[in-house]
Amino acid sequence: MDITAESVLQRTPEQLAGISFNCACGLAHRVHMRKMILEEGALHKVRELVHELNLGRKALLVADSASFAAAGKALAEQLSRQGMDVRLSVFPEEQWYADEKAIVRVLIDVEPDTELIIAVGSGTINDIARFVGFKAKIPYIVVATAPSMDGYASTGSPILVNGFKKTYSLASPVAIVGDLTVLRQAPRDRSAAGVGDMLAKITALCDWLLASVVEEEPYCDVIAGLMVKALTGIIGSVRSIRDGEERATKLLMEGLVLSGIAMQMIGHSRPASGAEHHISHYWEMRHFAAGHRTELHGIKVGVATPIVLKLYETLLEADAAALPMKEKSAGQVAEWERRIRQSYGPLSEELIGMNRSLLLNQSELDIRRARLIGNWPELKRKLREIMDLAPDVKSLLRQVGAPADPGEIGVSPEELGDALRMAKEVRNRYTVLQLADQLGLLERFAEEMASLHGD
Ligand SMILES: [Zn+2]
Ligand SMILES: [Zn+2]
Structure with a gap:
């Protein structure tokens, strides 16, 4: 058949x-x-x-x-x-x-x-x-x-x-x-973490779409459609998941397994992991190096998701395609290397090598910008569709009993700002963090988020 x-x-x-x-x-x-x-x-x-x-x-x-x-x-x-x-x-x-x-x-x-x-x-x-x-x-x-x-x-x-x-x-x-x-x-914090790992798919799917335009990565509507379907069911059942109801628990577990199936189908983790996962990995490394016990994976990526969504909102409002992309100066590259060494210790040389290919020269940036401009109206519409699946992720996290702010999981304002600046180097993979950096908006966004969460 x-x-x-x-x-x-x-x-x-x-x-x-x-x-x-x-x-x-x-x-x-x-x-x-x-x-x-x-x-x-x-x-x-x-x-x-x-x-x-x-x-x-x-x-x-x-x-x-x-x-x-x-x-x-x-x-x-x-x-x-x-x-x-x-x-x-x-x-x-x-x-x-x-x-x-x-x-x-x-x-x-x-x-x-x-x-x-x-x-x-x-x-x-x-x-x-x-x-x-x-x-x-x-x-x-x-x-x-x-x-x-x-x-x-x-x-x-x-x-x-x-x-x-x-x-x-x-x-x-x-x-x-x-x-x-x-x-x-299962203890309630486990299903709360599961919901966090699913809500993270909102920004993961946005990043996949973005990379399909800017980096021309292969994208699959069927796989993305499967993920959206699973997400929609879970978003509508958050309270019942918290209460351990049978149908809702089944929906959550199906969504979690489906994420793995989606990765098997496409051969990489794009359908399930984006900038929010990179930010969580960054926090985890910092906390691990400091000897702190780390939260459940889904709790961390859940907290990172509204922050990445905020960055998407900022770029949509700023009309990203209208902004210039400028090659980094030698001084900026040196500063970039210094920060990686400061953040990643023994891993830094490997990460600098791995990420150098994402530091583009002006003509390479011009190509990306042309792709962004050419596809902007459609990309904007599709991103908006995914983002509208859950207009208030923080409230969903709270409804399921999960933390929703970085401070609640021991992330300081400084670690939040650093994660936004540096988490893109955790993986050699294009996300909204790279786009914001190429448009020269990342530093200001990191400062704003750090001061917003510092009050
Ligand atoms: Zn995950
Ligand atoms: Zn396909």
Whole structure:
């Protein structure tokens, strides 16, 4: 059967699992994850799923103390009763970081004849299991315990190596299981973080559109359409998500898994991550270097989203296409390098090298500006459409019980200003931060935001 764009847009994440199709955008999209079960009592279907996907009988179940209590223990007992050989690798405390030590701990528990890894947990446990499964060439499935982040179906794991976070490109889980009974009982800050990670897609999608015009990056209307559909449902259900209602929890979890599926389809993280994620990474690095405990990922990107939206508003009001783009002077480049060294310490030389390609000369800037001018009315209209999905992101964050201002998550006005100036160097990727910089507006915006949040 031919799969059309319209039929893809009608599908739930469960129905998108395992599909591949040639898209109108010119790319062939493929979802590597083969199966998803999201319903009440889904834990009882794990044995059947393992059998159906032919994943063997000998499994290593990876969990931490919290996720073991929430679902891991019951699942291990049940699978053992059903004839599987389940070995446990359970962290004695709640695991906050995927680092070298955690990975080796799980690797020690992998046996030569382990056929399957079952990750029971959310972000960190999933990241560890993905890494170990990929390196040991063992397929893994995830049993989700909280709708807290969008990494379930993603193919990369951020791992702390020597104290710095590095994202490794690995593999998708073969299957994702979400038991709504378990997900609804997750602590409230987890679903609040999940909503934050979804609201962040508003600015991520704006950045993707912007990059498709200014940098002529490939863009897919079908994938963006899937994300908008998921976002719309979640935005309309924020209070019910906070209250742990079944239908709303399902919508949130579907949106989070869909974000990973969208990344699998397009082969990069554009549909799910933009400037708001870069700002959050910047804060995280600063806080980690200072020895502070960091907030949940979704909480940080949620706080960064209204700030990036404000920058979009500023550029739309200033009629960005009417403004000049000027090449940086030698003095400005030297200042740029100085700031990177100051912000990024041991990573700075690598980041300077990586980002030099984004420092454009005047003729390269003229080309970008011509693209912006040529597409401005349509780009403006499309950006506005996405931004209008949630005219008041801060109030949505508050409704779900999440912090909405940088100060509430320990980000000082100075760290806010620095993040706006420097977060674009975290990844070699074009976002609204680069556009504002090219138009000479970024410094003033950073100062304004820092003083606004300093009162
Ligand atoms: Zn995220
Ligand atoms: Zn496409």
